[in-house]
Amino acid sequence: MQTILSVKNLNKRYGALQALKNVSFEIQKGNVYGILGPNGSGKSTTLGIALNVVNKTSGEYSWFDGTMETHEALKKVGAIIERPNFYPYMTAKENLELVCKIKGINYSKVTEKLELVGLVERQYSKFSTFSLGMKQRLAIASALLNDPEILILDEPTNGLDPQGIHQIRDIIKQIASKGTTILLASHLLDEVEKVCTHVLVLRKGVILYTGLVDGMSANDVFFELQADDNDTLMSVLSVHPAVKNVAIDQGKVLVYLKENLEAKELNRFLFEKNIVLNHLIKRKNSLEEQFLELTEKN
Amino acid sequence: MKRLLAIELQKIWKNKASRVLTLTYFILLTFIALIASIKFDLGIFKFHLAEMGIFNFPFIWHFNTYIASILKLFLAIVIVSMMANEYSYGTLKQNLIDGMSKREFIESKFLTVVLFASFSTIFIFVMSLILGYSFSSYTEVSIVFSDLKYLLAYFVKLVGFFSFCLFLGILVKRSAFALGFLLVWNIIEGIVKGILSFKIFPDSKSATSIMQFFPLESMSNLIVEPFTRLSVVKNLGTQIGLDNIKNYDVEFKSLLIVVCWTVIFVYLSYRLLKKRDL
Numbered sequence: 001m002q003t004i005l006s007v008k009n010l011n012k013r014y015g016a017l018q019a020l021k022n023v024s025f026e027i028q029k030g031n032v033y034g035i036l037g038p039n040g041s042g043k044s045t046t047l048g049i050a051l052n053v054v055n056k057t058s059g060e061y062s063w064f065d066g067t068m069e070t071h072e073a074l075k076k077v078g079a080i081i082e083r084p085n086f087y088p089y090m091t092a093k094e095n096l097e098l099v100c101k102i103k104g105i106n107y108s109k110v111t112e113k114l115e116l117v118g119l120v121e122r123q124y125s126k127f128s129t130f131s132l133g134m135k136q137r138l139a140i141a142s143a144l145l146n147d148p149e150i151l152i153l154d155e156p157t158n159g160l161d162p163q164g165i166h167q168i169r170d171i172i173k174q175i176a177s178k179g180t181t182i183l184l185a186s187h188l189l190d191e192v193e194k195v196c197t198h199v200l201v202l203r204k205g206v207i208l209y210t211g212l213v214d215g216m217s218a219n220d221v222f223f224e225l226q227a228d229d230n231d232t233l234m235s236v237l238s239v240h241p242a243v244k245n246v247a248i249d250q251g252k253v254l255v256y257l258k259e260n261l262e263a264k265e266l267n268r269f270l271f272e273k274n275i276v277l278n279h280l281i282k283r284k285n286s287l288e289e290q291f292l293e294l295t296e297k298n
Numbered sequence: 299m300k301r302l303l304a305i306e307l308q309k310i311w312k313n314k315a316s317r318v319l320t321l322t323y324f325i326l327l328t329f330i331a332l333i334a335s336i337k338f339d340l341g342i343f344k345f346h347l348a349e350m351g352i353f354n355f356p357f358i359w360h361f362n363t364y365i366a367s368i369l370k371l372f373l374a375i376v377i378v379s380m381m382a383n384e385y386s387y388g389t390l391k392q393n394l395i396d397g398m399s400k401r402e403f404i405e406s407k408f409l410t411v412v413l414f415a416s417f418s419t420i421f422i423f424v425m426s427l428i429l430g431y432s433f434s435s436y437t438e439v440s441i442v443f444s445d446l447k448y449l450l451a452y453f454v455k456l457v458g459f460f461s462f463c464l465f466l467g468i469l470v471k472r473s474a475f476a477l478g479f480l481l482v483w484n485i486i487e488g489i490v491k492g493i494l495s496f497k498i499f500p501d502s503k504s505a506t507s508i509m510q511f512f513p514l515e516s517m518s519n520l521i522v523e524p525f526t527r528l529s530v531v532k533n534l535g536t537q538i539g540l541d542n543i544k545n546y547d548v549e550f551k552s553l554l555i556v557v558c559w560t561v562i563f564v565y566l567s568y569r570l571l572k573k574r575d576l
Contacts, residue, residue, distance in 0.1 A: 075397035
């Protein structure tokens with residue numbers, strides 16, 4: 001599998017603040033990556049360094065196995081950083097044509113990409129007349145102009161209204177379904193959960209986890225139960241051999257397991273003990289819960 | 299190179315303010331020709347500027363380049379804002395992300411500066427040629443094309459001055475403040491000049507020899523004012539007992555100093571861009 005971006009032991013200092021500490025990771029072709037982390041955790045700094053706008057303090061990074069210089073590699077990358085930056089006095093079309101000139105490609109894709117993000121009717125309007133949602137969509141069109149090997153999105157839905165968020169997500173999903181590699185930085189967990197296969201968790205400039213979204217938490221599966229008498233339920237459960245521990249959360253009994261247990265077996269076991277359940281779900285931790293668990297542990 | 303120029307010219311040309319200023323600049327340049335029509339007729343005293351010899355070859359090269367270089371401020375505004383706007387719109391960051399290297403970015407700006415200077419020089423050359431042939435008393439080819447060094451000086455002066463503006467635009471990041479800084483710098487040079495020539499070296503030429511290394515002073519030394527060179531004015535001076543020993547030539551040393559400043563400004567702009575986080 002082709003490595004698109006590889007980062008090794010990256011460090012960044014802003015004066016006394018150490019923004020990144022020994023950050024290393026690899027981005028492989030064809031996957032959808034999410035970079036998770038609270039505000040100020042170093043997501044944008046990491047992307048900024050790889051995108052040639054922030055200077056690293058130490059460490060290394062290379063694009064496409066180091067076969068080309070960063071600015072040449074960036075011509076094959078589509079990236080959107082925080083807020084859309086365009087020339088306000090140019091129209092949408094003119095702005096995209098300028099990007100074509102910079103990337104050294106012809107104008108043939110301009111209309112196609114404007115169609116993709118639904119801005120064809122407004123292509124002759126000045127950028128300054130656009131709403132934030134439209135600006136963000138134009139930024140996506142611009143990032144896609146060269147049919148990039150990888151699309152990098154840094155907080156693409158920041159500051160948008162629900163409709164705008166929905167539009168952007170639809171576009172991202174559409175792009176992901178075509179097999180484009182995507183790197184999505186966000187502090188919105190459900191956003192990452194919905195589209196990403198791989199995840200990188202950053203906190204205070206340190207990588208806490210890299211790998212598959214599913215592999216983020218060890219105690220994968222658990223049950224969520226509720227009965228009329230939760231106390232009895234809990235005491236009965238604690239003697240079951242497959243149960244590691246039980247906890248109660250907002251009126252629901254959470255059952256964590258030592259070994260595999262099917263829902264019907266648990267149900268039968270409890271029924272034999274004269275407990276009838278109102279509620280039984282076998283589920284995994286949501287990304288949010290996994291994320292909180294991970295950041296609290298460290 | 300073509301690509302870099304195309305990028306930069308689109309940025310400037312699509313901007314209404316820059317477009318108006320650039321056009322104004324070239325229109326004002328043609329207005330130098332209007333000096334020819336300055337005529338006073340006060341009975342016995344007739345005054346017609348075009349017949350005073352200001353459009354005589356080769357003096358016209360000196361006169362026109364001097365007048366034209368006063369107007370360079372118009373283009374300076376365009377250049378400062380083309381740089382500062384990249385910061386305020388955040389487009390510098392976007393250009394780099396889109397795959398322009400920092401070196402290419404500076405190159406595209408500097409090429410534009412050279413293009414503007416070349417265009418102005420060609421413009422002045424053609425216009426002076428036309429004016430000269432209409433009003434000059436001498437039109438022999440050998441005289442017409444003598445003293446073309448003033449055009450070279452004009453070109454170097456513009457490139458140097460615009461590079462200074464470019465550097466200020468990057469340094470200050472805001473067009474209004476960068477232009478303010480230019481003004482302040484001008485005043486500082488004036489003050490230093492005053493202190494040097496009246497306080498520290500009142501009796502020697504040391505002040506001038508130090509001042510010639512300052513950026514703005516070195517640029518203004520390239521083309522010395524032409525007015526006292528006019529025969530009318532010169533005669534007037536001799537009558538009231540002023541001996542004029544001024545050197546009106548374009549000196550190689552002044553050219554060299556300005557070229558050095560140009561290199562320094564462009565290099566500093568690049569260094570600044572390279573070191574900054576965006």
